[in-house]
Amino acid sequence: MACNFLHLAVAGVRGMSPYQPGKPIDELAREQGLKAEDIVKLASNENPLGPSPVAVKAMVESLSELARYPDGGGFLLKDALSKKLGVNPEQLTLGNGSNDVLVLLAEAFLNPEASAVFSEYAFVVYPLAVKATGAEAIVVPSVNYGHDLDAMASAIKDNTRLVFLANPNNPTGTAFSQQDLKGFLDKVSENVVVVLDEAYFEYAAGGELPDGVELLDRYPNLVVTRTFSKAYGLAGARVGYAVSNPEIADILNRLRQPFNLNLPAQFGALAALNDDDYLTESITLNQQGMVQLEKGFAELGLDWIPSSGNFITVNLAQEAMPIYQALLSHGVIVRPVGNYGLPQHLRVSIGLPEENRRCLAALSQILGQK
Numbered sequence: 001m002a003c004n005f006l007h008l009a010v011a012g013v014r015g016m017s018p019y020q021p022g023k024p025i026d027e028l029a030r031e032q033g034l035k036a037e038d039i040v041k042l043a044s045n046e047n048p049l050g051p052s053p054v055a056v057k058a059m060v061e062s063l064s065e066l067a068r069y070p071d072g073g074g075f076l077l078k079d080a081l082s083k084k085l086g087v088n089p090e091q092l093t094l095g096n097g098s099n100d101v102l103v104l105l106a107e108a109f110l111n112p113e114a115s116a117v118f119s120e121y122a123f124v125v126y127p128l129a130v131k132a133t134g135a136e137a138i139v140v141p142s143v144n145y146g147h148d149l150d151a152m153a154s155a156i157k158d159n160t161r162l163v164f165l166a167n168p169n170n171p172t173g174t175a176f177s178q179q180d181l182k183g184f185l186d187k188v189s190e191n192v193v194v195v196l197d198e199a200y201f202e203y204a205a206g207g208e209l210p211d212g213v214e215l216l217d218r219y220p221n222l223v224v225t226r227t228f229s230k231a232y233g234l235a236g237a238r239v240g241y242a243v244s245n246p247e248i249a250d251i252l253n254r255l256r257q258p259f260n261l262n263l264p265a266q267f268g269a270l271a272a273l274n275d276d277d278y279l280t281e282s283i284t285l286n287q288q289g290m291v292q293l294e295k296g297f298a299e300l301g302l303d304w305i306p307s308s309g310n311f312i313t314v315n316l317a318q319e320a321m322p323i324y325q326a327l328l329s330h331g332v333i334v335r336p337v338g339n340y341g342l343p344q345h346l347r348v349s350i351g352l353p354e355e356n357r358r359c360l361a362a363l364s365q366i367l368g369q370k
């Protein structure tokens, strides 16, 4: 039967392409006849430590309550987060991953008459969320792969309702300073909501990156998003949140699904939040792995974009797709970023030392053959 439902879909959706996730381990295992345990996946910025055992225990224990709806208000998790962050629970919006919160922000503030600003090479969820609403996406050229905050401030139009900033940005790993962020926020009207996506915040905490939450009092139009998917190791549980002024949180809470955060996820996140040892280990492992990969790339004569995240984007100075395919046949999954306009780069998530070593060894073999 010949169908054409695409023309029935709303205009914004017709202009979207599906999100391309990292290749799943089981899929590659089937395709290449490899054993899943022999495959190294460094493709989705997941925590190579696996989940915190404390979080797993809490999630398993919660399963006996699965016949009940979860707490739609997320009381316990909001209470713990508010204490940790020094904010009021009314300032929090919980999401099914921070992706959920990013989409809620777009739905709440955008329509076909509005526009949103983000950077070239910015996280792909921003264009997806914006396009779904029919709003105009204003993409500002980057400088050295990073956000050009001055140009972004200038790109704001009368109908601009949202700006998305990723600090650090995925897939480039680039970051801007507290001073630059403040300079930007000082220029932007309070009628424009600025979303500061801090998905990798924990990796740089106490370091060079600004802490968006500290700026909320001064900038009522600022919304900070964070996640349990990266340093807290719970990507599969889907927990993220926004911190904002209570009025914006109220708007987002009207729009979200009443039970958008499932029951095991709430308990897992609560436990993970208190597992300081796991977080410290994640950060240390990430720092060491970053050094290991940088050293390896340097030995292969490759350039990379300096990264503040848990991944590093390497410049192959040639078409990256054939190298990506060759890495797959070695059982190594990384992430092509041609869809971001970076056809010569590959993004490599920081893995365990042995995983990083296998990635570098495969890359060395492949490049050596050329």
Ligand SMILES: *Cc1c(COP(=O)(O)O)cnc(C)c1O
Pocket: 045, 096, 097, 098, 099, 100, 123, 166, 168, 169, 170, 197, 199, 226, 227, 228, 229, 230, 235, 238, 239, 240
């Ligand atoms: C990984 C990532 C997220 C988080 O996604 P979740 O939905 O919380 O898993 C958000 N923003 C950026 C820039 C990311 O890289």
